[in-house]
Amino acid sequence: MxxxxxxxxxxxxxxxxxxxxxxxxxxxxxxxxxxxxxxxGLKTVLGILPTLIGLLTAVGALRASGIFDHIGSLFEPVLSKLSLAPEILSLVAIKMFSSTAATGLMLDIFTRYGPDSETGWLAALILSSTESCIYTMSVYFMSQKITKTRWTLAGALTAALAGVMMSMLLTW
Structure with missing residues (x-):
């Protein structure tokens, strides 16, 4: 070792x-x-800085407003039948926009359920098997000045869904 x-x-x-x-x-x-x-590299950073600030501000505002918690509580009956914590749905939604915010939420999940719990394992697997699609696409397409994204978002969301589903299968 x-x-x-x-x-x-x-x-x-x-x-x-x-x-x-x-x-x-x-x-x-x-x-x-x-x-x-x-x-x-500095030119690229300056070009995408407004996008980064906008995304991080929006995710921070949504998380602080509690909208992700509210959405999780709306789906709680379905999630409880799947034996999933409502925070998992919030984690998946936040991960699409920001890995940093999702890591913070994962730490909250660890504090509440424990890192060795089924919910903790699922949160860690979801974070490691998915990408922050919206963030990555906006930064990449903005820096390369690409306006026609075609099927990129659909493919990225399908890959993220596959990552979440496999994470769930691995923890059950």
Whole structure:
């Protein structure tokens, strides 16, 4: 186990040194290339910053208003028959928009039910098997100036639903 921890701690520095070594062996100006990449990255961040702020503000406002809890309580009769906590539905809804907010909700679930409970396991599996589709799509499409998304949202939501369903099957 100590070997695995040691190797995992060394991976990022090893990759950095490998990239620098390959660049130097190809006689490239690694530092100038790094600076160009950093400038492009900052341009991308500035381009998508309004989208990020809008999404995070909207998710924070919805979560603070308690709308996700209300939706969970509306579906509680159905969820109780499936032996699911109402917070799971809120977790799935929030995860579509923000992984950070979903992680906060998962920690709330851990506090209430415990991390080793069936609900805790399900929450952890859902977070690890789904992606924040709306957030990822909006950031990617905004940065690349893509306006025609075609079937991307339908595919992403189908994949998220499959992840939730498999998480449920694995915890039952």
């Amino acid at each position: 100590k070997l695995i921890l040691f190797l995992s701690n060394c991976m990022i520095p090893l990759i950095i040194f490998l990239v620098i070594g390959v660049g130097l062996s190809m006689k490239l100006d690694v530092f100038d290339l790094f600076l160009e990449g950093a400038k492009e």
